[in-house]
Amino acid sequence: MRSLLRTVDRVTLRNIALVCLADALVGVSFGAISVSGGLPIWVPIAMSLLVFAGGAQFAAVGLVLSGGGALAAVATGLVLNARLLPFGFTVADVLEGPWWRRLLGAQLLTDETAAFALLQPDRRSRRAAYWVCGVALFAIWNASVVLGALAGGLIGDTDALGLDAAFPAVLLALVLPSLTDRRTRAAALAGAVVAVAATPFLPAGLPVLLALLGLVVAGRGAAGGRAPEPTPEAVPVNGQRPVGGTAPGGGPTAPITEEVH
Structure with missing residues (x-):
């Protein structure tokens, strides 16, 4: 992990820290909403460990708390997480090694880890940014969900605090450089x-x-x-083909000929 940290530049590390801070706020609100809505404390904690997808977790919990069934909640989460499929193709080169390491890396795939990886100039930097961001987010997200679940209903209306706006605001800041x-x-x-x-x-x-x-x-x-049309090859005339050149001023020289054997 130390070698990965040394590979990532300071600006990227700072941005990862800001994303982790935003995710921590969202994770606390998720844990609090889940428990205050009536779910057992282990449900949001288990979901965060196994699913690790904030949007899908919010949608599934919201559906269950509103009276929906477990199958509908799972289907909703799958639909939301389907967006990660094209992300997986774009960052596949950062996952290498035995199958268990690739499986662990796939679990860490999120909007943020894909965004940071794609912003890097080379494969080594992409791999380092992906793993540093993924491990940091996984730790911060799960810790904040536990804190929120323990707090229960003490936070109250999280939307009134504006926590729901922190997550999309950070993602927008990440993609702005690509919009040039x-x-x-x-x-x-x-x-x-x-x-x-x-x-x-x-x-x-x-x-x-x-x-x-x-x-x-x-x-x-x-x-x-479209690429410019290629210049057609000169056709031999009377057993000879033209050989062109360039004059010192940039213009073409007078054509000369050479024998075609």
Whole structure:
């Protein structure tokens, strides 16, 4: 772990610390909401260890507390976490070694770990940022959920404290540097429009998945920038082919010919 910490630069470590702070606030609120809503204290703790997905945990607990069944809660969590599938493809190169290490690394895959990994310039830095962020978040999230669960209903209305806004605000700050690219900006804007338009009509989680349609915009932009046509090879004339050159001023020289054997 020390070698990984030495690999990650100070700016990234600072940003990871800020994300951990935001996650701690959200984790405390999750534990408090779950217990104050009537769930046993072990439920949010077990979910945090086994599921480790804040959005899915909030959605599942909210569904159960509102009278929904366990199967509906599990299905909702699966739909929300389906967004992590494309993330897994993009950061697959950071997971190596035996199967158990790759399985552990997959458990640490979140929006934040994928974001920090993708911001790094090379594979070694991506691997270090992924594991440092993943381990730190896992520890902070579970510790804060335990504290929130123990606090129970003492926190009261967490929405009134604005804790629900901390998490998306941090994620927005992470993706802002990537929006300097025009194609990325167009894809993000298209995905946001699709998600917002679908929110009133679809269950929670599905609009986020539909936002991936913004990638179609990026794909079309890439297809639109066609490479220049290659210069056709000169056709031999009378057993000879032209041989071109470049004059010192940058213009073409007069063509000369050489025998074609």
